[in-house]
Amino acid sequence: MKIPYPVLLKRTEDSPKWLPVVTSVGAVLLAFIISGVILAVTGADPFKVYSYLFKASFGSWGAFSDVVVKATPLLLIGLGCSLAFRMRLWNIGAEGQFFVGAFMASAVVMVPLVNLDTTPRWAIISLMAALGMLGGSLYAFIAGFLKAKLNINEIIITLMLNYIAVLWNNYWIFGKWSESGFQMTKTFPKSAWLPRLADYAKQVPAFSGMTLHLGILFGLIAAVIVYLIIYRSKWGYKITLIGDNPRAARYAGINITANTILVFMVSGALAGLAGMTEVSGVVHRLQERISTSYGFSGVIVAWLAKLNPFAVIVVSILFGALLVASREIQPSGISFLIQGITLFLVISSDVFLKYEIKWVRPAQETAQ
16 A cells, blocks of 8 residues: 655635634744754753743843833834735835834934924924824835836835935934934934833832833734724725735726825835834934844734734734843844744745645555
């Protein structure tokens, strides 16, 4: 009797609803296993490393506060990427849109656009958020327009725009906006800071040392809005239809050109808002290194969450924990190692959503 062997067959029906969750969780677990093997080969104890990773990220409320701070830009960028990816638009330019959003928000202080001494704090922060979103949106418009009108590959466009955005910021922080020649601006006045829990430590002593700022509220509100757009709105249906079957969408009279540009702009606006939260809520200035590859990590977050806005919240916290823990562990590249392996496995796991494994038993040889 011949031994049966597995083959991949294309699914004729939709995959089970539980399968995306299982594949994502399985990809994360497998990523940690593979990373653990690599750590063991290099002479480290993976169990001690992972134990320390957990304690450094979730061992106290202060540590968890830092995790949520790191998760905030990942959440906003992950939501923007999820919306674009729904329409099969590969916005890999969130990093650049993040930097442009940070630049535009900083302009409120550095120009300045309002009187920072007399204007209410809420008005300054609102203007910074609005301009951050506008900056990211207009920067994403470039890729959206070229994709919609000329069908130029958006992956190449957005990747190249990332470098331009970083160099544009450097031009200002090394030049006119530089503080004493250093690659950073002067510190923003407190009227341009997003409120943090630590600011209310006098009223609530438990908030002492808590770095969590108002930006997380922006992220949570954005998650609800993106969820309603995708699953509860007519526009969300159009986005999904265009992504799944552009020909059917065009036949149904949907304007693919306009929707392509609009989706890119909304995706860029969320990345720009992420840039605003970082300069206003964390570093309180515009500087060269305001991003620890948030834009690229946000892509991983979106894929791991299977483009589900509420799942993006959970995954962004997981990746925020990796970023926080990487500050305490050497070599610091461990977190990026895990991220890279996770992205590879998550993308690879998508094959199980389109194909199923069948065990085939070879036909018996005809008796001679």
